[in-house]
Amino acid sequence: MIRAYTIASGKGGTGKTTVTANLGTALAQYGRETCVVDTDMGMANLGLVLGLTETPVTLHEVLAGKASIQDAMYEGPYGLKIVPSGLSLQGFQNADPQKLKDVMCDLTDACDFLFFDAPAGIGADGVIPLTVADEVLLVVNPEISSLVDALKIKILTEMIDGAVGGAILNRATLENSDVSRGKIEKTLGVSIIDTIPEDVNIRRAAAARTPVIVGSPGSESSKAFRRIAARLVGFPAEEEPEKVQEGFIERLARALFRRET
């Protein structure tokens, strides 16, 4: 069964694209068929940070009814499937976010994990991704404005019958921050799944247009992304990808008999 997550935050720049790109890559590294979709259709950059250059067909064309989702799918690290959004304003205007549900249905048999990188804000393009996934994961920075906006997204998600599965605390520093982990959990009413530190390697990797777990696999942020991915799969957090990656036979058996690990 496919498991779909929307990575959201309300506030811009909290790290949604970074989390989507790295969790997607980590799950692909763990041998799971994984697809990341850039639903930040007005300010698309998921394809860029994952190193895509030529993307003649994108989610824009799919949501305009002019292409299939398979036409807009490109391959990333470890076989990660990437559906980028286009950069043109015209394409954004022609795309109908309501069609995202159809995209989700089309991918049901193609993937184990699906991630939607949500836009900031609560416009129509921001709200629909909250409704299509099994769970919304909130990316929160340790500052009041981020916490308040994440709370708005949580309330909105529940109003429209979606589910928030937890929060990821990104850009955590050792210094005193505006808000503690406990305050975030209490305010949002959800658990923090894990904490990703402020890490210069993330910015370096973004500049090199590769996920940090590929560019600096030994960094603390990479370890955190692998821990979260391991948890989503149900592996013990300390396992390294080589040890838990499925062989061809196991994958075939799981595909044929839908055997869950």
Ligand SMILES: Nc1ncnc2c1ncn2[C@@H]1O[C@H](COP(=O)(O)OP(=O)(O)OP(=O)(O)O)[C@@H](O)[C@H]1O
């Ligand atoms: N833990 C981190 N340490 C250092 N830099 C980070 C970290 N997380 C994200 N960044 C940097 O912060 C910037 C914003 O991150 P990102 O684009 O992932 O945010 P976003 O929430 O997707 O933004 P938007 O709302 O504009 O779509 C990027 O330059 C990214 O490299």
